[in-house]
Amino acid sequence: MSLLVVGSTAFDTVETPHGKAEDCLGGSSTYFCLAAQLFTPTRLVSVVGEDFPAQHRSMLADRGIDLGGLETKPGKTFRWHGRYSSDMNSRDTIDVQLNTFGDFRPKVPAAFQATPFVFLANGSPSTQASVLDQCERPKFCVADTMDLWIEHEREGLAALMQRIDGLIVNDSEVKQLTGKSNLIQAGRAVLELGPKLVIVKKGEHGCFVFSNFFHYALPAYPTEAVVDPTGAGDSFAGGFMGYLATCDSVSVWNLKRAVAYGTVTASLTVEGFGVEAIARADRQQVERRFHELQQFVAGA
């Protein structure tokens, strides 16, 4: 089944201990699409400025990503500049220029409105809610969020959480959202706020999945070649939602496999600057890592 993502498209300048890359193609929806298209046709709703080059458009379109919702507005594309710490476990934002993304009002094209799988990439809860207002009751809708909205738009976020099936957050966000420092307690507490499914991303430590029916922990794929962690979370979401959209039901079995596929697409992304590595990946490489990951965690 098809999959819709609504989020940012950006030019990123990234500094890591492995070097610096300027004006790479980035943004949450770009990472998401490039991971998701490895599994299923993906529809994009985002915004860029007049500086967004045709080569990026064709790179995305060539991979079967439907750009019918990629709006071009007067002005420039969103720009972000970040610098990672020496162990790449934290980063500082050096510069942000929201540009055309600053007043992004997503318009979901008529042809996209009945998409069964929907991912709301990080954005204000009111923007995320406006997407749902335009959609015809998706079969499975998952949202991302961040510290800014948890702190300043808690009410909007609470309302959104009543309307989504799943929430994907990182470990510090889930602690902030629930006020609980124990991750297991925090994950369970989110279930009481609305979503049936909560995925807590822990970077190099993998992720936890919480639902009322099962809990699941999966370590990260054991990559030795982390070059740039940017986009890992959105690529995780892309692999997760992309695989799930190919399944005939959202069962525990399929959810666990989807989490493993998301773990794999995230591992591919971090091995190159920007979208370089994930854009190069193919399904065969994904399957190989999926099986390696199964081996890595196979119990006795």
Add this chain to the structure above:
Amino acid sequence: MSLLVVGSTAFDTVETPHGKAEDCLGGSSTYFCLAAQLFTPTRLVSVVGEDFPAQHRSMLADRGIDLGGLETKPGKTFRWHGRYSSDMNSRDTIDVQLNTFGDFRPKVPAAFQATPFVFLANGSPSTQASVLDQCERPKFCVADTMDLWIEHEREGLAALMQRIDGLIVNDSEVKQLTGKSNLIQAGRAVLELGPKLVIVKKGEHGCFVFSNFFHYALPAYPTEAVVDPTGAGDSFAGGFMGYLATCDSVSVWNLKRAVAYGTVTASLTVEGFGVEAIARADRQQVERRFHELQQFVAGA
């Protein structure tokens, strides 16, 4: 088969967000023994002062721990006072009084010298080596170490690593030991220093196991009730070695199960101050958690 541990016995004063406990029974070998005896007869070599009460001795002996190597010396027992951060992921040492442990020269009683499974709890590499000098080629010997020895006794540690089968360290120690910030690279690098097996403990994030023949990742048991993390690592080692000593071979299968049992005994320890919770545990509780852990990580 029987199991020998050589390490410290202490009185700990511990402050965590859940309260303060004074002069609890602690020390690496105590935590190790109490976890290991859930699986196999365990022999202790350690030292205490004249202030060590009979009630602690009988608590240990009642659990089948052989105190034939517990030396009593004039003076006081080792004392440690620590305070944990609010998320309990870091701690400050407030006070240390080495007392009788300060010049601990372990003497392995004749009856213990042919013990097939040996655990060298944290201590100086020369002290650890002196234990091996007294043992008759153990079947399987594992050591712990810490930042102090990695920094100041690197040569002694390098020599020790040629004589042991396995090393158990935490994530910051393995990075320090190898100079590699990527945990997968770091774990593999230790294998080149001698041990056939390296276990990297990551606290609430579980552990990695590295060997030349397999890599394995296991998340922590999902406890919601962490009261005091002291002794988690030694209890992990105790459960790991204790289970392994009951197996007829050190196979991949048995190693993975042993890592899961170590994860379980660590999870029991952290649910009480000092040794309170692990001393109360029984094998039935261990088996229940072992199966819960298997469920938690069961893939699709």
